[in-house]
Amino acid sequence: xxxxxxxxxxxxxxxxxxxxxxxxxxxxxxxxxxxxxxxxxxxxxxxxxxxxxxxxxxxxxxxxxxxxxxxxxxxxxxxxxxxxxxxxxxxxxxxxxxxxxxxxxxxxxxxxxxxxxxxxxxxxxxxxxxxxxxxxxxxxxxxxxxxxxxxxxxxxxxxxxxxxxxxxxxxxxxxxxxxxxxxxxxxxxxxxxxxxxxxxxxxxxxxxxxxxxxxxxxxxxxxxxx
Amino acid sequence: xxxxxxxxxxxxxxxxxxxxxxxxxxxxxxxxxxxxxxxxxxxxxxxxxxxxxxxxxxxxxxxxxxxxxxxxxxxxxxxxxxxxxxxxxxxxxxxxxxxxxxxxxxxxxxxxxxxxxxxxxxxxxxxxxxxxxxxxxxxxxxxxxxxxxxxxxxxxxxxxxxxxxxxxxxxxxxxxxxxxxxxxxxxxxxxxxxxxxxxxxxxxxxxxxxxxxxxxxxxxxxxxxx
DNA sequence: ATAACAGTTCATTTTGCATTTAAATATGAT
DNA sequence: ATCATATTTAAATGCAAAATGAACTGTTAT
Numbered sequence: 101x102x103x104x105x106x107x108x109x110x111x112x113x114x115x116x117x118x119x120x121x122x123x124x125x126x127x128x129x130x131x132x133x134x135x136x137x138x139x140x141x142x143x144x145x146x147x148x149x150x151x152x153x154x155x156x157x158x159x160x161x162x163x164x165x166x167x168x169x170x171x172x173x174x175x176x177x178x179x180x181x182x183x184x185x186x187x188x189x190x191x192x193x194x195x196x197x198x199x200x201x202x203x204x205x206x207x208x209x210x211x212x213x214x215x216x217x218x219x220x221x222x223x224x225x226x227x228x229x230x231x232x233x234x235x236x237x238x239x240x241x242x243x244x245x246x247x248x249x250x251x252x253x254x255x256x257x258x259x260x261x262x263x264x265x266x267x268x269x270x271x272x273x274x275x276x277x278x279x280x281x282x283x284x285x286x287x288x289x290x291x292x293x294x295x296x297x298x299x300x301x302x303x304x305x306x307x308x309x310x311x312x313x314x315x316x317x318x319x320x321x322x323x324x325x326x
Numbered sequence: 327x328x329x330x331x332x333x334x335x336x337x338x339x340x341x342x343x344x345x346x347x348x349x350x351x352x353x354x355x356x357x358x359x360x361x362x363x364x365x366x367x368x369x370x371x372x373x374x375x376x377x378x379x380x381x382x383x384x385x386x387x388x389x390x391x392x393x394x395x396x397x398x399x400x401x402x403x404x405x406x407x408x409x410x411x412x413x414x415x416x417x418x419x420x421x422x423x424x425x426x427x428x429x430x431x432x433x434x435x436x437x438x439x440x441x442x443x444x445x446x447x448x449x450x451x452x453x454x455x456x457x458x459x460x461x462x463x464x465x466x467x468x469x470x471x472x473x474x475x476x477x478x479x480x481x482x483x484x485x486x487x488x489x490x491x492x493x494x495x496x497x498x499x500x501x502x503x504x505x506x507x508x509x510x511x512x513x514x515x516x517x518x519x520x521x522x523x524x525x526x527x528x529x530x531x532x533x534x535x536x537x538x539x540x541x542x543x544x545x546x547x548x549x550x551x552x
Numbered sequence: 553a554t555a556a557c558a559g560t561t562c563a564t565t566t567t568g569c570a571t572t573t574a575a576a577t578a579t580g581a582t
Numbered sequence: 583a584t585c586a587t588a589t590t591t592a593a594a595t596g597c598a599a600a601a602t603g604a605a606c607t608g609t610t611a612t
Contacts, residue, residue: 183402370602
């Protein structure tokens with residue numbers, strides 16, 4: 101077990117391989133050449149690293165003509181990478197170039213079946229500020245006021261809370277290092293936004309795009325400029 | 327963000343440091359010398375590695391006379407390590423020496439506020455087999471029969487399920503790669519076992535010892551030889 | 553006071569393994 | 583058939599960082 105952990109750790113630990121894994125984090129499948137570009141190294145080198153990751157079972161591969169697409173072998177890989185990303189390194193320059201700060205997977209993505217990323221965290225903040233939900237230690241709860249608001253959006257909290265599944269739960273966001281909203285309520289929100297075309301998902305990636313309608317609605321409902 | 331991940335990854339990726347982190351996984355605080363023993367290397371070398379982990383904020387330290395005790399700086403570190411451990415490495419020799427298989431933290435430990443490890447996984451299996459709980463996709467639920475059984479143990483499911491907190495939830499076990507029981511029911515079970523002296527915890531470690539009484543009871547209730 | 557122990561620092565050596573160089577294979581396009 | 587592109591394999595090279603050796607600071611025990 102300990103050996104196994106060391107193997108995984110040193111596998112992920114190499115900077116080039118770490119970059120490969122990071123590039124695949126949104127769930128896409130990339131070719132060797134694309135990965136070489138992302139990691140800024142040669143195709144031979146990438147090939148070597150990929151073969152190690154393949155052999156260890158971290159990646160899976162799919163042939164398509166002269167291309168080979170690589171992606172995570174299972175979801176545990178992605179969750180481990182995200183867990184590692186939540187570790188804060190001290191002395192780190194916080195003022196990273198905000199260039200990539202608002203783009204792609206960090207901005208708006210799915211996490212299991214609910215929304216994550218900057219948008220989700222800010223939305224959760226607004227729910228808290230408006231007292232639609234309250235935080236109590238490690239838990240979230242929907243207020244009476246919240247029940248009404250969600251009902252107006254077509255989400256019936258009472259019905260959701262009858263189900264086995266936990267209604268509402270804080271979920272740590274690796275990109276924001278703050279909590280967003282999970283549980284059946286989080287899932288219902290995502291579903292509603294997708295149904296009403298505020299956002300669109302795609303199979304390849306966990307990144308989510310916000311439609312024009314979505315932009316309007318996010319502002320209308322949450323005063324969020326997305 | 328990507329850089330940050332690479333930093334963390336390569337920090338954890340070195341075999342000696344990986345061993346250090348693994349040794350601290352149960353929540354204990356160890357001295358430099360103890361860590362050097364665990365990693366089978368020299369004190370100088372350990373000191374070098376520790377200082378890197380300290381500077382990065384993965385470890386915290388506490389002086390006590392001529393000793394310095396090292397432990398994780400926060401719980402995210404432990405969760406990241408555990409997430410990495412759940413990644414399966416293919417071609418791995420499954421028949422590891424079962425010597426350390428049944429000992430210490432892998433056998434019986436706490437996970438947040440419920441029981442984890444081999445004992446917890448087997449107990450969960452038995453709940454499922456006896457239909458005290460059932461599994462439905464990604465969720466657990468308590469059956470009518472289960473409610474009765476837990477009531478006999480002094481655990482009132484109806485009262486627990488009124489609370490905000492999720493009653494029952496599967497939680498992936500890194501050592502067993504299978505699910506054990508979390509949620510308020512899992513917490514109530516742990517509490518009961520501790521109160522009735524089936525098990526004892528200690529502040530230093532997440533490992534849990536099973537008392538003589540506990541051994542009898544585990545057999546009596548679950549036909550588990552612990 | 554002296555000795556033993558715990559841990560750190562710094563200069564030096566070693567080495568694992570990533571990278572580079574070079575060449576081969578395989579698929580698709582013209 | 584020929585050429586371009588995608589990827590892999592093998593051997594040679596290079597280097598960052600891990601380990602070692604020696605010396606030093608601080609604490610506890612006798």
